Amino acid sequence: MPDTAANSWDARAGAHMLYGFTDLPSVQARGAVVLTHGEGPYVVDVAGRRYLDANSGLWNMVAGFDHPGLAAAAKAQYDRFPGYHAFFGRVSDQTVMLSEKLIEVSPFARGKVFYTNSGSEANDTLVKMLWFLARAEGQPERRKILTRWNGYHGVTVAAASMTGKAYNALFGLPLPGFIHLTCPHYWREGRPDETEAAFTARLAAELDEVIAREGAETIAGFFAEPVIGAGGVIPPSAGYFQAIQPILKRHNIPLIADEVICGFGRTGAVWGCQSYDFIPDAIISSKALTAGYFPMGAVILGPDLSDRLQAAAEAVEEFPHGFTASGHPVGCAIALKAIDVILNEGLLDNVRALTPRFEAGLSRLAEHPHIGEWRGKGLMGALEAVADKPTKTPFPSTLSVSERIANTCTDHGLICRPLGQSIVLCPPFILTEAQMDEMFDKLEAALTRVFSEIGAG
Numbered sequence: 519m520p521d522t523a524a525n526s527w528d529a530r531a532g533a534h535m536l537y538g539f540t541d542l543p544s545v546q547a548r549g550a551v552v553l554t555h556g557e558g559p560y561v562v563d564v565a566g567r568r569y570l571d572a573n574s575g576l577w578n579m580v581a582g583f584d585h586p587g588l589a590a591a592a593k594a595q596y597d598r599f600p601g602y603h604a605f606f607g608r609v610s611d612q613t614v615m616l617s618e619k620l621i622e623v624s625p626f627a628r629g630k631v632f633y634t635n636s637g638s639e640a641n642d643t644l645v646k647m648l649w650f651l652a653r654a655e656g657q658p659e660r661r662k663i664l665t666r667w668n669g670y671h672g673v674t675v676a677a678a679s680m681t682g683k684a685y686n687a688l689f690g691l692p693l694p695g696f697i698h699l700t701c702p703h704y705w706r707e708g709r710p711d712e713t714e715a716a717f718t719a720r721l722a723a724e725l726d727e728v729i730a731r732e733g734a735e736t737i738a739g740f741f742a743e744p745v746i747g748a749g750g751v752i753p754p755s756a757g758y759f760q761a762i763q764p765i766l767k768r769h770n771i772p773l774i775a776d777e778v779i780c781g782f783g784r785t786g787a788v789w790g791c792q793s794y795d796f797i798p799d800a801i802i803s804s805k806a807l808t809a810g811y812f813p814m815g816a817v818i819l820g821p822d823l824s825d826r827l828q829a830a831a832e833a834v835e836e837f838p839h840g841f842t843a844s845g846h847p848v849g850c851a852i853a854l855k856a857i858d859v860i861l862n863e864g865l866l867d868n869v870r871a872l873t874p875r876f877e878a879g880l881s882r883l884a885e886h887p888h889i890g891e892w893r894g895k896g897l898m899g900a901l902e903a904v905a906d907k908p909t910k911t912p913f914p915s916t917l918s919v920s921e922r923i924a925n926t927c928t929d930h931g932l933i934c935r936p937l938g939q940s941i942v943l944c945p946p947f948i949l950t951e952a953q954m955d956e957m958f959d960k961l962e963a964a965l966t967r968v969f970s971e972i973g974a975g
C-alpha cells in the first residue's frame with residue numbers, strides 16, 4: 519500500500535520525480551520502493567525491508583552492493599585525482615591503464631578504446647564513428663544501421679533508433695535509415711514445422727535480401743547483442759552468428775557486438791561473443807564494466823576499425839567527439855578493480871559454477887502449465903508466461919501477468935523484472951547456492967499465487 523502521508527518517502531518521490539521505464543499504475547497503487555543501502559546481493563529499503571535483487575540492480579551490480587574493494591578503489595582515486603577529461607592530449611594515468619587492460623581482455627589482438635558515460639552514448643558514439651569513417655573514405659551514403667526487433671541498445675537518439683521496441687514510436691523514432699530485422703527467437707518467431715536450422719537460414723536470407731534491397735554501399739553497420747537482454751533474454755538461434763557474419767563480411771559491413779549486458783561474465787565467458795564463437799569488429803561495453811559502481815561506457819574497436827578511424831581522424835587532425843567525463847579517472851580506477859574482481863576473485867568462476875543450478879531452477883519452473891518457455895545463458899534467464907502452452911498464446915495484456923508476478927515477489931522480498939510476458943532473472947555473480955534457492959522458492963510461490971488468482975492455476 520502506498521504511504522499517503524505527505525512527508526512519506528513515497529509521496530516525496532512521486533511529487534518530485536518523473537519516473538522512467540516505470541509502470542505508473544503499479545507505482546500509484548503500491549508506492550515506490552525507496553532504498554538506502556545494500557548487503558551482498560540484497561538491497562534494503564527505508565523501512566528496513568530486505569530484498570534479494572535477482573536483477574543485479576539493472577544487470578550491472580554483479581559484485582553486489584557492498585563490495586569493499588570497489589568502494590576502496592573509488593575512495594583512493596577520489597583522494598588522489600578526483601576528476602579529469604580525455605581531450606587535448608591530456609588524460610589520466612588510470613584511463614591509459616584501463617585502455618590497456620580492456621584491449622588485453624578483449625577478443626582483439628590489438629585495438630583502441632573510446633569512453634562514454636553510458637551504454638547508450640557508446641552506441642551513439644560508434645554510429646558517429648561509422649558515419650565519420652564512411653565520409654572520410656569517400657562513401658558518404660554509407661549511413662544505414664541494421665539491428666533486430668527486440669534488440670535493446672539504449673535511449674539516446676541513435677541508440678533509441680537502433681532499439682527494436684514499439685514504444686519508440688511514441689517519440690517519432692526510429693530516425694530514417696535505422697532498419698530492424700527479425701528477432702532470432704526460434705520459440706516465438708519460428709514457423710510451424712520449421713526446424714531451428716531452417717529458421718536460422720531464413721534469418722540469414724532475410725539479411726541478404728535487406729542488403730540487396732537497400733544497397734550494401736548504403737549500410738554502415740550491423741549491431742547485435744550476443745544474447746538480447748532487455749528485449750527479454752533471448753539467446754540467438756543455433757548457428758545464427760555463424761550464418762550472418764559471412765554475409766556482412768562479403769559486403770564490408772562491420773558487425774558490432776553490443777556487449778553492455780553480456781560483457782564481463784554474464785554469459786559464462788568474458789564476452790558474449792566468446793560464448794557464441796564469433797569475433798566482432800567492435801564491442802560496446804558498459805553496465806558490469808564498473809560493476810555498476812560508476813556510470814561508464816566504452817567503445818572497444820578491433821584492429822581494422824581502429825586503424826581506419828585513426829587514419830580518418832588524422833586526415834582532419836582530430837576526431838571531433840567526446841564527453842566532459844569521458845575516461846573519468848575514478849570510473850577508470852573502479853573499472854580496473856571491477857575487472858580484477860570479476861576475473862581474478864572468483865566471480866566469473868561462480869557464474870560458471872552456478873549456471874547448472876540456475877538452468878535446473880528455470881527448467882523446473884517451466885514445467886508449470888502457464889510457463890511456455892525458459893531460456894537463458896550463464897546467469898541471465900527468463901520465464902515466459904502463456905495462457906495456453908501448446909499454442910503459445912499470451913495472456914491478455916490487460917491482466918498484466920508479469921507485473922503481478924513481479925509485484926508479488928517484491929512483497930515477499932525478491933526483486934525480479936517483468937518484461938513483456940516474461941520474468942527476467944540476472945542475479946549478481948556473488949550469489950550463493952542458498953541465495954539462488956531462495957530466489958527460485960520465492961518466485962515459485964509468486965507464480966503459483968498469481969496463476970491461481972487469475973484462475974489459471
Ligand SMILES: *Cc1c(COP(=O)(O)O)cnc(C)c1O
Pocket residue numbers: 635636637638639641670671672673743747748776777778779804805815
Ligand atoms: C542497458 C543497455 C544499453 C544502454 O545502456 P545505458 O547505460 O542505459 O545507456 C545499451 N545496450 C544494451 C545491450 C543494454 O543492455
